[in-house]
Amino acid sequence: MKLLVKKQVSTFIFSFWLLFSLASSVPGLKNDEKVRGVNLGGWLVIEGWIKPSLFDGIPNGDMIDGTKVQLKSVNLQKYVSAENGGGSNVTVSRDVPSSWETFRLWRVSETEFQLRSTEGQFLTCEGQGCVVSATTEVPGTNEMFYIEKLSNSSRVHIRLDSGAYLQAMTENQLTADYPGTPDWDDNAATFEMTIVANNIHGDFQLANGYGHAKAKQVLEEHRNSFITIDDFYFISKHGINTVRIPVGWWIAFDPDPPAPFIGGTLAALDNAFSWAQTYNIKCIIDLHAAPGSQNGMEHSASRDGSIDWPTSQEYINKSLHVIDFLASRYATHPGLLGIELLNEPGAPDVPLDTLVSYYQQGYQIVRKYSQTVYVIICQRIGDADPLELYHADIGSTNLVVDLHYYNLFSDFFVNMSSAAEIDYIFKGREAQLQQLNAANGPLVFIGEWVNEWNVTSGSQQDYQKFGKAQLDVYNEASFGWAYWTLKNDRKHWDFEWNIRNQFLELSNSAGSQVFNAIMYLGLICSSLYLNNIL
Incomplete structure (x- = not known):
């Protein structure tokens, strides 16, 4: 009888331990603990808001790639418009500007630009006396315009390479036939240029804005100083066991990636793996910027906000090539924990079937080099349910779905109190996590979150409660x-x-406190039980 009780108690203790160890276990990490990570954002993929000073030296820096502008004729007091958003002639006919009257800049030099309409066509003019239209899909010399700015003013002149200036004499057309060189008075060749948005500050804007030589110098200094081995010591000292490292697609073409991108990110990534190994930290490589851009944002290296990745098989194939390159190089490295196939694909611009197909192919590529490396797939941002990835047959082992949780970027959180925001974390986010944890499918990873919110007057204690x-x-x-x-x-x-x-x-964090308390209580109860029956 006593032997039977001993076996029952031993089974109880083992089951108790197994239950909680499995609940907090990620094989591949030290002691099979779960990922407690930090992102190395703004390092190998540039995001201007993370370090704005990187862009301070760009000449004419308010007119970088992707800047949105509107042009108003001072003669007619009307806005230049690409009718129907592009595909036909340009008029100067609108009293109030909207989307058709907004053009995205493609920067060729400090003063030379191509102007793209909302539907994607470029303004074009064949030479002296031509009528400007928005009909070209791929820009060339006929789509090049020199924009001359009056100092300390919004007034501009626009001319062709031939020297001919554009003018607006009638509402139904914009022509390159102004006689001579215009003054800055209210003549037909003078326009008021309004910068509507200048909010894309990524790798493309930095490299194309500075030019190759200066951009190389700026990025080398940044990559050598922004993240160092000392940072790995700091995070290891504070219990961080993993770094998620965003990279751009051009890393696969180092040291000479396609223009305007600048080589050197591969050497920096190698350094990160070396530093991580020194402090027993694991690495997740995250394809943050895909060719053609998967979400139109600066962190996807978009040139002008367009989302072209899902529309081109060439872009998708090139992305798969990058995954193959990264997997072949790092799959057997002891510091690699996982490879994330794509960061934040946009919904609905990236169709689910296109994304699932890409994820399936990327999963197989990684498995070609390793059966244990985690393959991480990011949910679509926007109006998309992460369960859609659980219903897709992407892979059978070591698959992880990445969710990004921010109490920002949505009207839902505007004017919400600190107490309400914290309550939402427990009621909304926790419920979703429990649902996904219980689903028969991939593991769950909160790959991005931040201790920031829309509460404008939060105290240190408020932030501590929110973070906790x-x-x-x-x-x-x-x-x-x-x-x-x-x-x-x-x-x-x-x-x-x-x-x-x-x-x-x-x-x-209460989660770890509760876990430790339960484990401690279980051990005490087991000990008391054993003492009473033995």
Whole structure:
């Protein structure tokens, strides 16, 4: 009888231990713990808002690639318009500007530009006396315009390479036939240029804005100083066991990637793996910027906000080539934990069937080199349900779905109180995590989150409570989480600043406290039970 009880108690203890160890286990990490990570954003893929000073030296920096402009004739007091958004002649006929009257700049030099309509066609003019239309799909010399600016003014002149200036004499056309060189008075060749948006500051804008030689110097200095081995020491000291490293597609073509991109990211990634190994940290490589852009944002290296990745098989094949390159180079490296196939594909611009097909092919590519490396697939941003990826047959082993949780970028959180935001973390986010954890499919990874919100007057204590709530909930993700990002010009986004200034307290999360308390209680109960019956 006593032997039977001993066996029952032993089974109870083992089952108790197994239950909780499996709930917090990611094989490949030390002690099979879950991912507690931080992103190295803004390092190998540039995001201007993370470090704005990188763009300070670009000449005529308010007219970089992707800048949206509107042009108003001072003679007619009408706006230049690409009728129907492009595909026909250009008029100067609108009193109030909207989408047809907005053009995206493609920068050729400090003063030379191509102008793209909302439907994607470029303004074109064949020479002296021509009528400007928005009918060209691929820009060339006929689509080149010199924009001359009056100092300290919004007034501009626009001329062709031949020297002919554009003018607006009638509402139904824009022509290249102004006689001579215009003054800056209210003549037909003078326009008021309004910069509507100048919010894309990525790798393309930096490299094309500076030019190759200067951009190479700027990026070399940035890559050598923004993230160093000292940062890996810092994060390891604070319990971080993983870094998620965003890379751009051009890394596969180092050291001489296609223009305007600048080589050197591959050497920097090699350094990261070496530093990570020094401090027993694992690496996730994340394809953050795909050719053609998968979401139109600066962190996808978009030139002008267009989302062309899903519309071109060439872009998809090139992305798969990048995954093959990364997997073949790092799959057997002891520091690699996972490869993320694509960051934040946009919905609905990226159709689900296109994305699933890409993920299936990417999964097989990684499996060609390793059966254990985690393959991470990111949910579509926008109006998309992450369960859609659980219903897709992408892969059978070591597959992870990446969710990005921000209490920002949505009207839903505007004017929400700190208490309401924290309550949403527990009621909304936790419920979704529990649903996904219970689903028969991939592990769950909160690959991006931040200790920032729309609460404008939050105290240090408010931030601590908000951070603690997120950690409590995100610790439940079956794969783990990664903070966005290690360093940032905006202090509450900066992981190091949050830790040093005690706005985020990693060791005090209720999830780990509850787990430890339950384990401790279980051991005590088991011990007492054994003592009473033996």
